[in-house]
Amino acid sequence: MLPRFEIVDRRRPVDLVVPGSSLGEVVAPYAAVTGLGSLELAAGADRLVGRYDGDAVWLEVTTGGRTTRHRSRRLARPNGPVHEVGLTLTGTHLTVLTRDDGPWVARARVDLRERIDTRDEAWLARLAGDGAAAGRFGQLGLRDLRLVSGLPAGRIVLSATSAGPGFFDTAHTSLWELEPRSLTLTHLSDVFFRRPDRAGTFGDHATHVLRDGDEWLVATSTWGDFDRRRPAVGVTIARTTADLLTGVHLLVTEALPLPVDGLRSVGVWDPHLARTDDGWLVGFVSATRFFRFHPALAGGPSLDALTLRGAATGLTQAEGTTLAHLDGAWRVLASDKRAARYPTYDLAMRETGALAAPYPTNIPWPTLVPDGDSWLLVGFNGAAYGGRIPGYGTHGEVVFMRPAAAPTV
Numbered sequence: 001m002l003p004r005f006e007i008v009d010r011r012r013p014v015d016l017v018v019p020g021s022s023l024g025e026v027v028a029p030y031a032a033v034t035g036l037g038s039l040e041l042a043a044g045a046d047r048l049v050g051r052y053d054g055d056a057v058w059l060e061v062t063t064g065g066r067t068t069r070h071r072s073r074r075l076a077r078p079n080g081p082v083h084e085v086g087l088t089l090t091g092t093h094l095t096v097l098t099r100d101d102g103p104w105v106a107r108a109r110v111d112l113r114e115r116i117d118t119r120d121e122a123w124l125a126r127l128a129g130d131g132a133a134a135g136r137f138g139q140l141g142l143r144d145l146r147l148v149s150g151l152p153a154g155r156i157v158l159s160a161t162s163a164g165p166g167f168f169d170t171a172h173t174s175l176w177e178l179e180p181r182s183l184t185l186t187h188l189s190d191v192f193f194r195r196p197d198r199a200g201t202f203g204d205h206a207t208h209v210l211r212d213g214d215e216w217l218v219a220t221s222t223w224g225d226f227d228r229r230r231p232a233v234g235v236t237i238a239r240t241t242a243d244l245l246t247g248v249h250l251l252v253t254e255a256l257p258l259p260v261d262g263l264r265s266v267g268v269w270d271p272h273l274a275r276t277d278d279g280w281l282v283g284f285v286s287a288t289r290f291f292r293f294h295p296a297l298a299g300g301p302s303l304d305a306l307t308l309r310g311a312a313t314g315l316t317q318a319e320g321t322t323l324a325h326l327d328g329a330w331r332v333l334a335s336d337k338r339a340a341r342y343p344t345y346d347l348a349m350r351e352t353g354a355l356a357a358p359y360p361t362n363i364p365w366p367t368l369v370p371d372g373d374s375w376l377l378v379g380f381n382g383a384a385y386g387g388r389i390p391g392y393g394t395h396g397e398v399v400f401m402r403p404a405a406a407p408t409v
Contacts, residue, residue, distance in 0.1 A: 002326065002368075003403035005357035005377045009183050012141055012397045014385065016086040016097070016104065018187065021135030023127055027250040028192035028201035029118035030164075030172050032088040032138070033131030039087040039096075043126040046116055050087035050096035050108075057085070057107035059096050063115045070110040075389060078107070088137050090164035090171075091203060091224065092118050097165070097386065104140070106165050106389035119200030119225075136190060136248060139163055139174065140394045143380040145367050146272065146322070148175065150211030156180060156369055157188065157245065158378065161205040165390040168223040172203030175245060178378075180371050183400050191249045193220060193238065201250060204236070208272045215241050218251055219282075221269035231290040233267040237303065256282075259298050259308040264288050268296075270365075273303075274323040276330065281347070282306060283321035283332055295321040295334040297349055310349025318343075320365030333366040335359075342366040360399050377401035 016032040023031055033039045041048040047062040057078065058071035078098050086097040086104060092113040097104040112118055139162035148157040156178040164170025173193075177186040193204045202224035210217045218238040226233065236253035258268050265286040272283040279301040287293040295318055296311035312318065317337040324331050332345040333355065342355035355366055355377070362382030369376040380396040 002355060002375065005355070005401035006404040007358050007399060008402045009400045010381075010397045011183060011185055011400070012383075012385075013185055013187065014104070014140055015138030015187075016088055017133045018136040018138045018190070021248075023129050023134050025136055025248045026124055026127055027121075027248060028172070028203055029089050029091055029124065030137040030190070030192070030203055031127060031129070031135070032086060033129040033134040034084055034086045035132035036082075036085055039085055040130040041087060041089055042128050042130075043123050046123070048087070048089065048094050048112075050085060052082060052085045052098065057096055057098055059094060059108045059110055061094065061110060061112065061115060070108050072108050072389065075105075075107050075387065078105070087131070088165060089118065090137055090166065091169040093164070093166050093170050095165040095390070103385060105387040109165065109389050117200070119202065121201060124201070137164065137172075138187070140165060140385045140390075141383070141396050142174075142176070142185075142398050143362070143396050144206045144270075144320075144365060145378050145380060145398065146208050146365065147367055147369055148209045148211070149274070158185075158367070159207045159209045161207070162190070163385070163394050163396070164203075165386050165394060167228075167391065167393040168205075168226045169203075170393060171205050171223065173205045173207045173220060175209065178369070180369065180376055185398065188245050189247050189249065191218065191244065191251060193224070193236065194250065194252045195222070195236065196254050206270050209244060210273050210275075212275060215239050216244050217273060218244070219256060219271035219273055220253070221271065223269070231267065233269045233287075235268050235271045235284060256303065257306070258282065258284050259306050260286050260296070261308050263296065263308075263311055263313065266290065270319050270321050272321055272323050274325075274330065280306070281323055281330060283323050285319040285321055286311060292316050294318050295332065295345075295349070297321070297332055297345075297347065299347070309347055310345075312343070312345065312349055312351070317363065319363055322366055322368075324368050333368070335363050335365055337363045357401055362395055364399065371402075374403055
């Protein structure tokens with residue numbers, strides 16, 4: 001029996017530049033520079049510039065001998081003194097931001113996909129920057145938090161989606177250590193991916209990391225180049241013996257085929273793996289269209305021999321499919337936005353109940369973290385960051401929940 005949970009804290013780590021990082025570590029198009037005045041990212045003759053002249057803020061992009069200027073009509077002029085300027089490259093998006101004593105605010109953004117192949121590894125290897133600080137892009141918020149499986153007892157590491165200044169294709173995967181008493185999150189590493197079906201490097205995310213013997217398994221969702229005009233998302237898996245708990249990593253992936261027989265599926269995401277005495281379980285999300293989706297469960301003797309065990313096809317905005325071993329049995333947890341609840345299922349995907357917990361905004365995943373003899377429930381919300389220009393995708397705050405205190409008589 002799980003307890004009733006209540007919210008005890010919220011955290012939101014924000015860093016445009018990962019502290020202590022450098023542009024020499026950039027293996028995918030996720031980089032940033034900060035400082036005052038004009039800032040620049042450049043690769044060969046390609047120049048990406050953020051300008052601030054003391055009055056207004058704008059972007060200049062130079063490629064193929066042509067320079068274009070990108071300025072917001074409404075947001076180019078900050079309302080007061082600017083203490084810092086930031087220039088970020090996240091996927092194909094270039095953004096310039098400012099801040100005073102408060103949060104960062106995006107002032108202009110441009111999509112570079114028609115100008116530069118920012119995912120090209122040769123182009124990235126030439127990337128240099130001009131600013132007070134330059135390095136890997138960090139995050140504007142965290143979401144899609146999962147417990148890293150298979151670590152020694154007592155060490156708690158979470159994988160997360162590091163939100164960028166825009167939609168899903170501006171985000172990437174990161175790993176964070178959690179201290180359960182103080183609820184402190186410490187950034188450990190960033191993970192990027194090569195795809196099996198196309199060239200370049202990607203910030204794919206909605207990831208599960210599992211330690212399996214002498215290697216890591218990393219299952220992720222191909223959100224890193226999501227295009228609303230031609231929507232498609234799948235699941236890949238990578239295997240590595242590198243130490244994923246520090247630094248930056250670029251992993252080679254292969255497709256993880258997930259069985260969707262009879263589901264009319266147009267896309268799958270949110271993988272969660274568990275090795276059991278009988279083989280493997282894989283929780284995931286299947287979409288019948290974008291965006292109408294539900295949790296599903298597969299199982300089999302190996303990850304290349306999976307069959308569909310069941311799906312909650314009656315749900316239409318439910319994701320974060322999570323496997324949990326509770327009271328000696330495996331259970332499937334999910335997050336249902338329409339009902340604002342966390343339904344639970346058996347391995348045939350028959351509903352068995354629901355977690356008794358607050359339901360923040362967006363679609364928070366039900367991540368249960370062992371905490372001594374009790375549990376910590378880690379979720380997130382849909383709180384945006386960065387002002388009007390980034391729009392959806394900058395969420396969210398990390399939301400921590402503990403068992404509610406018993407009422408006094």
